Amino acid sequence: MKKVKVSVLVSALFLFFGLSTNAQDASTVLKKMDDVMYSPKDMTGNNKIILIDKNGKEEIREATIQQKGTDKRIFRFTSPASQAGISVLSLPNDVMYLYLPAFGKERRIATSAKNQNFAGTDFSYDDMESVLFSIKYTPKLVKTEGNVYVLELTPVSEKSDYSKVMVQVNKTEFYPELMEYYDKGNTKVKEAKYTFKKIGNYWNAAEIEMTDLKKNHKTIMKMSEVEYDTGLSDDDFTVRKLKQ
Amino acid sequence: MEKLSRIIIKWKWIIVASVLALTIFFGYQTKFLTINSDILTSLPDDDPAASLYKEIGTQFGGNDMGMIVLESDNVFKTEILQHIKQITDSLRYTDGVSTVTSLTNILDIKSSEWGIEIGKLVDEYNLPVKQSDLDSLKNYTFSKEMYKGVIVSDDGTATAIIFTLLSDADKQAVAKEIKRKVENLNLPETLYFGGLPLMMNDINDLIISDIIWLIPIVFLVIAIILLISFQSFRGVLLPLLTAGISVVWTLGIMSVAGYELTIISNIIPVVLLAVGSAYTIHVLNSINHMALQDRKQALIKGVAYVIIPVILAAVTTATGFVSFVFGAYLTMIKDFGIFTAVGTIIALLLSIFFVPAMISALSMYRKKKTVEDTEKKPVLTHKILIPLTQTLFKHPKYTITAWAFILLVSIIGIFQIETSVNMADYFKRDNPTRVAEEVMQKKFGGSLPIFVVFEGDMQSPEVLQKMIETQRFMKEDPSIDVTQSVADLIEQMNDVMGEGKRIPDDKAKIEQLWFLLDGQDVMPQLVNDDLTKGVIQSKFASVDTKDIEAFTKKMNRFIEENQNEYCQIELTGMPSVYDKLNSSLLNSQRNSLLIAIGMVIFIVSAILRSVSKGVFAAIPVVATIIVLLGIMGITGIPLDIATVLVGSIALGIGIDYSIHIITGFNNHLLENGDAEKSIESVILLSGKAIIINVASVLAGFLVLLFSQIVPLQNFGLLIGISMIGSGFSALSLLPAILILANRKRKITANNH
Numbered sequence: 003m004k005k006v007k008v009s010v011l012v013s014a015l016f017l018f019f020g021l022s023t024n025a026q027d028a029s030t031v032l033k034k035m036d037d038v039m040y041s042p043k044d045m046t047g048n049n050k051i052i053l054i055d056k057n058g059k060e061e062i063r064e065a066t067i068q069q070k071g072t073d074k075r076i077f078r079f080t081s082p083a084s085q086a087g088i089s090v091l092s093l094p095n096d097v098m099y100l101y102l103p104a105f106g107k108e109r110r111i112a113t114s115a116k117n118q119n120f121a122g123t124d125f126s127y128d129d130m131e132s133v134l135f136s137i138k139y140t141p142k143l144v145k146t147e148g149n150v151y152v153l154e155l156t157p158v159s160e161k162s163d164y165s166k167v168m169v170q171v172n173k174t175e176f177y178p179e180l181m182e183y184y185d186k187g188n189t190k191v192k193e194a195k196y197t198f199k200k201i202g203n204y205w206n207a208a209e210i211e212m213t214d215l216k217k218n219h220k221t222i223m224k225m226s227e228v229e230y231d232t233g234l235s236d237d238d239f240t241v242r243k244l245k246q
Numbered sequence: 247m248e249k250l251s252r253i254i255i256k257w258k259w260i261i262v263a264s265v266l267a268l269t270i271f272f273g274y275q276t277k278f279l280t281i282n283s284d285i286l287t288s289l290p291d292d293d294p295a296a297s298l299y300k301e302i303g304t305q306f307g308g309n310d311m312g313m314i315v316l317e318s319d320n321v322f323k324t325e326i327l328q329h330i331k332q333i334t335d336s337l338r339y340t341d342g343v344s345t346v347t348s349l350t351n352i353l354d355i356k357s358s359e360w361g362i363e364i365g366k367l368v369d370e371y372n373l374p375v376k377q378s379d380l381d382s383l384k385n386y387t388f389s390k391e392m393y394k395g396v397i398v399s400d401d402g403t404a405t406a407i408i409f410t411l412l413s414d415a416d417k418q419a420v421a422k423e424i425k426r427k428v429e430n431l432n433l434p435e436t437l438y439f440g441g442l443p444l445m446m447n448d449i450n451d452l453i454i455s456d457i458i459w460l461i462p463i464v465f466l467v468i469a470i471i472l473l474i475s476f477q478s479f480r481g482v483l484l485p486l487l488t489a490g491i492s493v494v495w496t497l498g499i500m501s502v503a504g505y506e507l508t509i510i511s512n513i514i515p516v517v518l519l520a521v522g523s524a525y526t527i528h529v530l531n532s533i534n535h536m537a538l539q540d541r542k543q544a545l546i547k548g549v550a551y552v553i554i555p556v557i558l559a560a561v562t563t564a565t566g567f568v569s570f571v572f573g574a575y576l577t578m579i580k581d582f583g584i585f586t587a588v589g590t591i592i593a594l595l596l597s598i599f600f601v602p603a604m605i606s607a608l609s610m611y612r613k614k615k616t617v618e619d620t621e622k623k624p625v626l627t628h629k630i631l632i633p634l635t636q637t638l639f640k641h642p643k644y645t646i647t648a649w650a651f652i653l654l655v656s657i658i659g660i661f662q663i664e665t666s667v668n669m670a671d672y673f674k675r676d677n678p679t680r681v682a683e684e685v686m687q688k689k690f691g692g693s694l695p696i697f698v699v700f701e702g703d704m705q706s707p708e709v710l711q712k713m714i715e716t717q718r719f720m721k722e723d724p725s726i727d728v729t730q731s732v733a734d735l736i737e738q739m740n741d742v743m744g745e746g747k748r749i750p751d752d753k754a755k756i757e758q759l760w761f762l763l764d765g766q767d768v769m770p771q772l773v774n775d776d777l778t779k780g781v782i783q784s785k786f787a788s789v790d791t792k793d794i795e796a797f798t799k800k801m802n803r804f805i806e807e808n809q810n811e812y813c814q815i816e817l818t819g820m821p822s823v824y825d826k827l828n829s830s831l832l833n834s835q836r837n838s839l840l841i842a843i844g845m846v847i848f849i850v851s852a853i854l855r856s857v858s859k860g861v862f863a864a865i866p867v868v869a870t871i872i873v874l875l876g877i878m879g880i881t882g883i884p885l886d887i888a889t890v891l892v893g894s895i896a897l898g899i900g901i902d903y904s905i906h907i908i909t910g911f912n913n914h915l916l917e918n919g920d921a922e923k924s925i926e927s928v929i930l931l932s933g934k935a936i937i938i939n940v941a942s943v944l945a946g947f948l949v950l951l952f953s954q955i956v957p958l959q960n961f962g963l964l965i966g967i968s969m970i971g972s973g974f975s976a977l978s979l980l981p982a983i984l985i986l987a988n989r990k991r992k993i994t995a996n997n998h
Contacts, residue, residue, distance in 0.1 A: 059775065084757035099361075102761070104754040105743045110361030118353070118364065122765030161371050187339020216344065216412065 028141035031151050034176040036134045038205050044070045047228035051123060056218035072132035074239040091244045101244045108241055117163045124192065124212040124221040128163065139167065149173045177205045191215055204230050247550035251602065255546060258603035265600050269491050272498020279497055282506035283449035285669060288578040295826050298818040302697045306771050306781050310411040312421065312441030314428060315685055321349070321398060321405045322384040327373045329433045333407050336427045342415030345767045348407040349397055362742045367393070395727050399689035406690055411443055421447040438682035440693060448679040452954040453512045464519045464949040471942045481530055484604065485523035488596040492522045496589035505585070508578040509672070509955055510888060517586050520946025521563060521899065522593030524939060528556050529597045542606065549602045555909065558853050559902040560594035565845045566898020573838030575830030576887055631933045635926050638981050645982040653869060656876025663875060666884035667827040668789040672956055691727035692787035696819035702812050704777040705756045709813045710736055710749045716815070717782055719804050723797055725788040732772040732780050735763055786821045791828050794821045835890050842894040843868060846901050854909065863904035865983060866975035867897045874968050883964065888957030892964040899943060900972025906932040907976050911984060921988040925981050933977055940973035
């Protein structure tokens, strides 16, 4: 009897340590992923947004992006012609400014409904915001497989639309390769495939393919002419700049 | 005929074997028979209003929309908001559900001088608890047009949780799952389920329950009547067997031909059992009457004797059914007509071929000649038939006068006939679907969807302006509360940009405002992908045919005056369909009756080789139909998708009684030359057969009173009334006319 107990205890201990090293690993992996994704001071580049509906019909938009840190960003649409000049400035605390050139004026948009999609894409405001994953989620290492770590991320806030996000993190470079979003009914609702390229010192998400599995609608964001750390200042992210 | 009859006996095994094989085949096929509870598919494609409605409903998703209404004394309570959230969540995480909108997750857009704030009307993770917060939520909700009467009823006692289904989902399965999940929440408030997907689910259950319950009952009722009339195993088994086989074959053929069961065709089995057993009864009767020693000879003679009358009876009945093919608006009624006619013919063929073959093959001869019924027949004869003939002979003119009076009253009644096209009326008063429909109507401005379709450049200021004007015009009608279109959204967004709640004059501005709307869940319900088509979605609160007619007329005039080459406008929706259905009910009643009367007179005249006999035969049934329509007018039983069928069916079945009387009268007249005696004996002989036949068909159809579908209940009742009517008129009006016609002939003959 005693023997059995001891062995149970031992295995429980192993399990405990095993789990704790696991947890340690998971948060390290996630932190490293955050480092890869959010380490540049600033970034500029061109963004091509391809929207593909369930019938395979494509719609293409183009924009330039400027980003500073994790919470300041300007999208300026350049194409199609009817939307050229439309700009969106995102600032901290869920404040956005929208500029429509046909009206010649900007409007402040405060949105607390972050599950809404950004400008007809399959990215929600929630997906777009650059809050560190390690702040938003509690990670758990599910398994290591091939050249990826598979993490299960549980949202810290109960207000998240997701019950969990399964992330595959590249083992050597720590950039994400695949994210699978589950709703609170535990159904996979969205899927993002990442293609990273090294530009200078940084890994760049050259292509993100986000699929809304319910609507069968897809958005591909492709980055080009990306430059890092060109010295953008806070003045580049003001309402006055938005109009230019 | 004896030759045919001999051939049947000779080939008995082949006949029995092939019937068995076909029954197995068709029986297997019925496994694949599906139920179509989608009433919309029954709308005819050749009617522009109906086909546009189907197209628009599918394209803009209105037909995939459902609604759960939660009712309480006041929905602005924390506990109730919590329950709304529970329902919202359980719908949100149901497979096949695309979007859910409710009080607890609806977006709220507040615009101010400096911009807009997009948030939720209610923070679902932090529901208001304090009374002051709940009150301000209530006031705010009622202050906005987009919530009041849409998501919360005007009196604040009910709230709607609106959901749409994915277009490729199995709608009925999802509807069922939603209902199960929400009912499992066991909420204390009253819940109502509405919208097409849930209604279809209900109809499906009704059809199944009708089939499960009615068929055994009708079997039992007919078996009892057969037992009373024949008092033999054979007399019960064979009619039920042939009617049953004809049901199996008919359903099998429907399945093979790719048809589905609908709320109308689900009664095909009941109708066929009631109607189809009659032919075998005739055949057995005839065989029984051949009092020959040689049983085989009796069989041959009996069958030969009855073939013509049975064909006549079946063909006229089938004609009544077929007449719907030319008159009906809804395809499900045409299908019903075709397949009951097919089933009737199958029953006929079985009674001629299969029944004698079975009797001969299995030696199902009667063991002994049943003792002549000593009790029942004299009752029937002495208490009813003899007094009847005496009255008739004494007062033929009174009989006709009495009938003339009844007919006059009925004709007045005919003008009071109402039509009913509202699908909610098809359900019993306590049926959840009907109750839900009534609540939706009372609290949320009705449930009859209206679509006004605009074709043109949806980003052009002119088209959007036209939409706004049309919406204003629509709202002048008291039955229209809420309208919704992309033009509303453009106006709101223009307001957000600080330029007022109106459509901008500049197309460039509209295109940029569109940027804000792109990808919103509501957009596919308002415009198509390439922005060449847009709809105004609205609901009509009244189901009164007069209101519907007035609105449709007014709208069509408005459209005529307002559309141009850049902007084509069309109106569709349930009111338009109901308007069409309404006028088509009257047309189809008239057409199918005229066709049926014409065809019946033609067939009877052709077979009896006398036009006057054909016309005489038609008199009692035409009189019956007038009385029937009169009763409908007086009692307020409306003309609807099922009761519109009664006239022609009653005609097809009822004509048999006249045929019996006329052929019997002819035979007797040929034998004894005395018209009055002939009439007396024909009433005494055929009268009995007629009364038994009326009783069995009546009993079969009265089973429909147990149907879950109101028009079918009325249908059963009315057919019952018509059976009594045509039986009675064949025994009173027709003989009276024959007596008078004969006396007149005598007088003229004497004068010469």
